[in-house]
Amino acid sequence: MMLLGLLLVLGLAGLALVAFMDNDGLFTTSAGAVELFGYTFSPTVGEVFLIGTAAGALFLVGLFMLFSGAGRRARRRMAARRELAAQRAENLALKRKHDTIATELAAQRAAEAGAADAEREVEAARAARDAKLARDGAEAEADERLSTR
Structure with missing residues (x-):
């Protein structure tokens, strides 16, 4: 659509130039x-x-076609960016939920194994979860900065 509009504009500009040059006044x-x-x-x-x-x-019709094609393309690109950001946010939320459940499971297993080992396993699971959340958060922020450019 943009190409057709551009060709129409260029063709008419050439035709107007020829008519202007042939005019004796x-x-x-x-x-x-x-x-x-x-x-x-x-x-x-x-x-x-x-x-x-x-x-x-x-x-004017050619210009309208040119700009409407460019606007449609920009709207599609913005919609794709929004959808990608929503998917990344959903992935991050699911990762956090998974890590929380894994920590709870580790705590439950540790409670069954014994009180002394339980404390160490819970702390190790929490530390691993916190490190992973921090890493995922940093990745999400980096992705967000890249997608806004």
Whole structure:
């Protein structure tokens, strides 16, 4: 869509340039002979004005097509970024939940194994969970900084 709009704008700009260069500046009944695609015709000043108006309208349509295509692409890109950020946040929440359950399981097993060993296992599991959460949080922040650029 953007390419078609750009081609339309460039083509009409070239056509307007050719018409401008062929104009002698004489505003008589006949505007002169114009040859286009192998056909020759002699428009009046009024016809030249109407042709210019139509060319301007087509130029605006081309610009509209160009900018609407660019806007649509930008909206899609922003939606994809939002979806990626939501997925990363969900992954981080699931990792935290998993680590919490793993810590609780380790505490339960430690309680069953004995009080002395229980304390060491619980502390080791908590330290591992805290380290992993800190690492995941740092990764999430780095990903967030990269995705906002």
